[in-house]
Amino acid sequence: MGRRITIDPITRLEGHGKIEIFLDDAGAVENVYFQIPELRGFEKFCEGRPVEELPRIVSRICGV
Amino acid sequence: MAKLNLALYWASSCGGCDVAVLDVNEKILDIAAVADIVLWPVAVDGKYADIEAMEPGTIDVCLFNGAVRNSENEHIAMLLREKSKVMVAFGSCAVSGGIPALANFKERDEVLKRVFMETPSTVNPEGVLPLTRCEVPEGTLSLPEFYKYVHCLDQVVEVDYYVPGCPPTPQRIWDVVQAIVSGNLPPRGATVGATEKSLCDECKRIKQNKKVKRFYRVHEIIPDPERCLLEQGLLCMGPVTRGGCGAQCISANMPCRGCYGPLPGVIDQGAKYISSIGSIMDVQSPEEVESLLETIADPAGTFYRFGMSTALLRGANR
Amino acid sequence: MENFEPKIIGFLCNWCSYAGADLAGVGRMQYPSNLRVIRVMCSGRVDPTFVFKALSEGADGVLIAGCHPGDCHYTDGNYNTLKRIPLMLKVLEQFGVEKERVRMEWISAAEGSIFAGVVKEFTETVRKLGPYKRNGLERGGKVG
Numbered sequence: 001m002g003r004r005i006t007i008d009p010i011t012r013l014e015g016h017g018k019i020e021i022f023l024d025d026a027g028a029v030e031n032v033y034f035q036i037p038e039l040r041g042f043e044k045f046c047e048g049r050p051v052e053e054l055p056r057i058v059s060r061i062c063g064v
Numbered sequence: 065m066a067k068l069n070l071a072l073y074w075a076s077s078c079g080g081c082d083v084a085v086l087d088v089n090e091k092i093l094d095i096a097a098v099a100d101i102v103l104w105p106v107a108v109d110g111k112y113a114d115i116e117a118m119e120p121g122t123i124d125v126c127l128f129n130g131a132v133r134n135s136e137n138e139h140i141a142m143l144l145r146e147k148s149k150v151m152v153a154f155g156s157c158a159v160s161g162g163i164p165a166l167a168n169f170k171e172r173d174e175v176l177k178r179v180f181m182e183t184p185s186t187v188n189p190e191g192v193l194p195l196t197r198c199e200v201p202e203g204t205l206s207l208p209e210f211y212k213y214v215h216c217l218d219q220v221v222e223v224d225y226y227v228p229g230c231p232p233t234p235q236r237i238w239d240v241v242q243a244i245v246s247g248n249l250p251p252r253g254a255t256v257g258a259t260e261k262s263l264c265d266e267c268k269r270i271k272q273n274k275k276v277k278r279f280y281r282v283h284e285i286i287p288d289p290e291r292c293l294l295e296q297g298l299l300c301m302g303p304v305t306r307g308g309c310g311a312q313c314i315s316a317n318m319p320c321r322g323c324y325g326p327l328p329g330v331i332d333q334g335a336k337y338i339s340s341i342g343s344i345m346d347v348q349s350p351e352e353v354e355s356l357l358e359t360i361a362d363p364a365g366t367f368y369r370f371g372m373s374t375a376l377l378r379g380a381n382r
Numbered sequence: 383m384e385n386f387e388p389k390i391i392g393f394l395c396n397w398c399s400y401a402g403a404d405l406a407g408v409g410r411m412q413y414p415s416n417l418r419v420i421r422v423m424c425s426g427r428v429d430p431t432f433v434f435k436a437l438s439e440g441a442d443g444v445l446i447a448g449c450h451p452g453d454c455h456y457t458d459g460n461y462n463t464l465k466r467i468p469l470m471l472k473v474l475e476q477f478g479v480e481k482e483r484v485r486m487e488w489i490s491a492a493e494g495s496i497f498a499g500v501v502k503e504f505t506e507t508v509r510k511l512g513p514y515k516r517n518g519l520e521r522g523g524k525v526g
């Protein structure tokens with residue numbers, strides 16, 4: 001069995017991320033999974049909001 | 065004096081609160097002089113595993129921003145609560161749900177469907193949705209559970225102090241940091257970094273007679289920059305919102321949306337605002353009332369813009 | 383749903399509607415016991431917070447009754463009611479709450495029978511709607 005290295009959370013960037021690195025027996029990288037464990041759903045909750053209010057809402061997608 | 069251990073964390077948030085902390089500019093060096101930052105994903109480092117390995121109470125103060133949207137947010141909130149002597153709900157999302165909590169107007173499944181299947185930029189013919197557990201050849205991967213409701217921090221853990229604002233202003237943040245460092249904090253449970261009076265109190269505009277015959281949406285008029293916006297028919301939430309931001313939106317000639325949260329003693333900012341709006345409407349007959357109300361585009365989404373998690377009706381009938 | 387007995391909170395103004403309810407009582411008029419009365423000095427005292435709190439803490443319906451427009455003992459208290467409640471109903475609907483759960487009525491001190499009729503009718507309306515579904519989001523409750 002190879003080794004598994006988990007980097008959680010990845011830091012110094014905007015947003016949430018997690019990386020799972022799988023190494024084979026020789027210690028070489030076999031596979032890497034990058035995961036984004038966050039979702040807020042602006043795509044949905046902006047529906048029904050007045051269009052002129054959107055600049056003040058979607059500016060909170062990313063504040064960095 | 066020994067250095068303080070400080071943690072800053074973001075749950076369901078935009079990072080604006082973290083950037084607001086950086087906006088204290090060179091004073092950040094003063095913070096670094098008195099505190100070791102053990103976790104601050106956006107700017108420093110720190111892994112969850114390091115926090116898990118700490119003794120309870122290792123962290124002196126945790127500034128927690130962001131709402132609790134999923135099981136990871138909840139887990140980290142509980143973890144940081146256990147390790148921190150003082151837990152601060154920092155920013156509107158942590159205090160009352162903030163913008164992410166607007167999703168409480170929608171069903172969880174509707175949100176997932178829209179995001180992962182329907183948006184024009186999405187290609188997902190098989191309709192794959194994120195799974196909390198997923199088997200891959202190398203092992204099992206996991207993702208947090210997306211909750212039905214967006215919660216604020218004190219709905220999942222005990223909170224010691226509240227710092228409202230979307231985001232809190234750097235000046236107010238500096239006040240809070242100084243209070244922490246000097247040990248000069250008010251009794252637990254207090255709101256810090258905001259005033260005890262309404263925003264109208266710090267708003268410099270001329271206030272005369274609040275009698276409104278119709279409401280305007282912000283793009284419909286260019287308001288007089290000297291006079292109260294509410295008197296000009298713009299739904300400004302100043303009367304029910306705590307002061308502290310320095311009337312930022314107002315000085316951009318835009319009405320307040322209430323990010324500094326309800327006044328002391330008010331349990332539901334939106335309900336209070338309905339009450340104040342009711343008394344300034346300058347109409348009498350039910351028909352006139354109806355047509356005046358037609359000029360308000362999205363009452364709930366406006367009055368609860370930053371407070372859906374703490375709304376008394378949150379998630380009602382769903 | 384047949385066996386469901388709704389809880390209804392009634393905010394009645396002291397000078398008209400409460401007296402009207404009294405008259406219904408003195409006149410031995412029958413009306414459902416689902417209504418729990420809270421006397422307020424004026425219908426204009428009913429902050430929407432009261433209504434939302436009533437719903438969130440156990441009520442299935444809320445009745446707000448005051449003097450007829452023009453008859454308020456504080457001149458224009460009920461004109462505020464007349465403006466607040468419709469706005470509150472719009473907000474309720476956006477939260478997914480049936481607006482029929484909240485009813486505003488003008489009932490004078492002489493209108494005991496009208497009071498009894500309103501309570502009867504409103505109780506049936508709320509019974510048909512079924513219980514107001516709250517969800518326990520308090521700390522320590524189930525998060526999800």
Ligand code: SF4
Pocket residue numbers: 263264265267268269271291292293294295300301302303314319320
């Ligand atoms: S309602 Fe708005 S514009 Fe008017 S005084 Fe208050 S904060 Fe200022």
Ligand code: SF4
Pocket residue numbers: 229230263305306309310311312313314319320321322323324325
């Ligand atoms: S004016 Fe209102 S919405 Fe704008 S920053 Fe201040 S409190 Fe927040």
Ligand code: FES
Pocket residue numbers: 395396397398399423424425426447448449453454455456459460
């Ligand atoms: S006193 Fe009856 S409504 Fe004001």
